[in-house]
Amino acid sequence: xxxxxxxxxxxxxxxxxxxxxxxVGAEPETVxxxxxxxxxxxxxxxxxxxxTNRTDYNGPQHFRYEGGRWILRHxxxxxxxxxxxxxxxxRKYRSVAQFLASVSEEYGAAYQRxxxxxxxxxxxxxxxxxxxxxxxxxxxxxxxAKAQGYSVKEVRNGNKIQVVLTRTV
Amino acid sequence: xxxxxxxxQSHIYGPGKRFVIWLQGxxxxxxxxxxxxxxxxxxxxxxxxxxxxxxxLTTDDIQGITLLGGEPPQQADxxxxxxxxxxxESELSTFLYTGYEPQELHTIGLWDELNTLCDMIAVGRxxxxxxxxxxxxxxxxxxxxxxxEGSGENMPQSDQNExxxxxxxxxxxxxxxxxxxxxxxxxxEI
Numbered sequence: 001x002x003x004x005x006x007x008x009x010x011x012x013x014x015x016x017x018x019x020x021x022x023x024v025g026a027e028p029e030t031v032x033x034x035x036x037x038x039x040x041x042x043x044x045x046x047x048x049x050x051x052t053n054r055t056d057y058n059g060p061q062h063f064r065y066e067g068g069r070w071i072l073r074h075x076x077x078x079x080x081x082x083x084x085x086x087x088x089x090x091r092k093y094r095s096v097a098q099f100l101a102s103v104s105e106e107y108g109a110a111y112q113r114x115x116x117x118x119x120x121x122x123x124x125x126x127x128x129x130x131x132x133x134x135x136x137x138x139x140x141x142x143x144x145a146k147a148q149g150y151s152v153k154e155v156r157n158g159n160k161i162q163v164v165l166t167r168t169v
Numbered sequence: 170x171x172x173x174x175x176x177x178q179s180h181i182y183g184p185g186k187r188f189v190i191w192l193q194g195x196x197x198x199x200x201x202x203x204x205x206x207x208x209x210x211x212x213x214x215x216x217x218x219x220x221x222x223x224x225x226l227t228t229d230d231i232q233g234i235t236l237l238g239g240e241p242p243q244q245a246d247x248x249x250x251x252x253x254x255x256x257x258e259s260e261l262s263t264f265l266y267t268g269y270e271p272q273e274l275h276t277i278g279l280w281d282e283l284n285t286l287c288d289m290i291a292v293g294r295x296x297x298x299x300x301x302x303x304x305x306x307x308x309x310x311x312x313x314x315x316x317x318e319g320s321g322e323n324m325p326q327s328d329q330n331e332x333x334x335x336x337x338x339x340x341x342x343x344x345x346x347x348x349x350x351x352x353x354x355x356x357x358e359i
Contacts, residue, residue, distance in 0.1 A: 133340040137359055141334050141342070144355040150332070157178055159338040164180045165346075169303045169328040 009104040011070040016114045017063065018050065020106035024099070026052040031062070043073060054099065061096075072100060134161070170221060170247045172214045173207045173239055177228050181331040181346045183264040183289060183306060184324040185232025188225050192248070195240035197268040201297025203308065203347075207239040218247050222254050225261070233262035233288070233322070242267050242279050249279075252286035262288040262322050266307075268295065271315075284317040291315075302347040303330045 011017045021028035031039060031049040039045055041059035050063040056075035063070040074096050094102075141163055142152050150165035173193040182189045194210035195202075202208070225234055234255055241248045252263050265287045267274065274280040274292070283290055291307050291314050299310035305326045307314060314326050332346040334356070344356055 130339065134336055134338065137336050137340045137342065140359050141336065141356075144359070145332075145334075145352075148352055148355065150330075153180075155180070161336040162178070162180065163334045163336065165330075165332040165334065165352075167303075167330045169330070 008100045009107050011063065011103070011107060012068060013111070013114065014050075014065070014070065016107060016110045017070050017103075019110040019113070020103050021050070021052060021063075023106035023110065024102045026054065026099075026103070028052060028063075041073075049073075072096065138163070170216055170218050170244060170251070171210070171212050172216050172221070173204070175224075176335075176343075176345065177224070178231060179235075179333055179345060181306075181333045182235040182237065183233060184262070184322055186230060187233045187235045187264070188228050188231050188261075189235045189237070190221070191237055192239035192241050192244050194243055195238055195268065196243065197240055197294060199268060199295040199297075201300065202295055204239070210243075218251055222251060222258075225255060226259055231261065233264060235264040235266070237266035237291075240268055241265055242269060242274065242277070242283075245277075245279060249282060249286070252283075256286060262320075264289040264291070264322070266291045268293065270294075284315075287317060288320040288322040289314065289316055302349050303328055305329050305331055308347055 011020075018028050018030075029035070029051045031045050031047055031051060033047055036045060036047065039051065039060065041062070043058055045051075045062065046064065048065065050070065051060045052062060054061040054074075058075045061072060061074040063072055065071075138154075138161055142154070145152050145163070145165045148167070150167045153164040153166070155162040155164065171193040173191040175191070176189040178186050179189040180186055191204070191207060193207055193213040195208050196210075198208055207213075225231075236248060236251075248265070252265070255261055255263060263286060265283060267283075267290065269277070269279075269292065271280060271292055274283060291312055293307075293309075293312040296309045296311050300308060301310050302308065304310075304312075305328070307326075316322060330347055330349065332344065332348045332352060335343040335345070337343065342356065342359065344353075348356065
């Protein structure tokens with residue numbers, strides 16, 4: 001017999017976690033100074049915590065950023081758990097383990113989208129830098145050529161720029 | 170064919186926009202040559218002549234082809250074949266550069282053929298003590314530009330200096346033509 005132990009995905013990126021929680025219907029809400037006035041939890045809430053629509057004996061289950069990751073704070077017994085969102089009222093309460101498993105799965109997909117977005121942003125940044133470099137080169141070529149008395153004709157040819165310089169004697 | 174470089178749509182090697190091929194290999198070795206790296210006959214880029222012909226014939230908006238080098242007559246069989254096929258299969262004009270003098274071309278048996286197959290021929294060694302960057306299509310005073318009988322080109326050479334600078338998508342530059350020392354220095358600064 002051998003053990004198979006899988007820990008839940010470390011939820012490290014707030015933006016991705018929020019997207020994942022939206023994805024599983026947990027209606028995430030970030031605690032603000034203002035919302036602290038109306039929200040409560042036996043263990044206490046802090047600005048920045050992420051509330052879900054799941055509640056238990058202690059109050060709303062929520063994520064808190066601790067030790068470099070977001071941790072779900074919940075009552076360990078789960079005996080009094082209910083789902084409070086009106087739209088989800090007919091759903092059966094799912095255990096924390098099941099909930100975290102579904103959040104993990106959604107987080108994985110959201111993380112991939114996050115990576116794709118970063119890759120696209122990086123690709124855009126590199127492409128903008130390339131365009132700027134080409135444009136700077138083009139201006140310098142033309143400036144230098146004109147300073148040397150050349151007349152300049154410029155032709156765009158696909159992704160190349162052809163600069164034809166002519167200086168009549 | 171052993172090819173050193175191709176510029177599919179250059180503007181400064183003859184009339185109009187042209188498909189320009191620098192052939193690799195030249196034993197004439199003119200002192201002060203612009204393209205010493207094209208002297209070696211070691212293969213640089215080997216392109217089947219059928220493929221090269223196909224590339225020429227599928228290039229849009231060109232008036233002709235120009236062969237230079239290197240020394241095109243030193244790849245005579247392929248050059249003859251290419252010029253023939255271009256003439257047979259297109260309306261493109263043909264311009265060939267050679268460092269040989271007409272008499273030398275006659276001696277090696279190419280003069281008559283080149284006069285038939287070319288619309289323009291630039292002949293003669295490059296002589297650095299006769300260097301002149303203001304002759305538009307050739308680089309030294311002694312070189313002559315010949316329009317063979319029946320040539321489809323009649324645009325005369327002008328007294329002007331021409332340089333073509335190609336800015337590639339990564340910002341790299343290719344410089345073609347007859348840049349003078351000042352221009353070369355300015356380009357190096359970029």
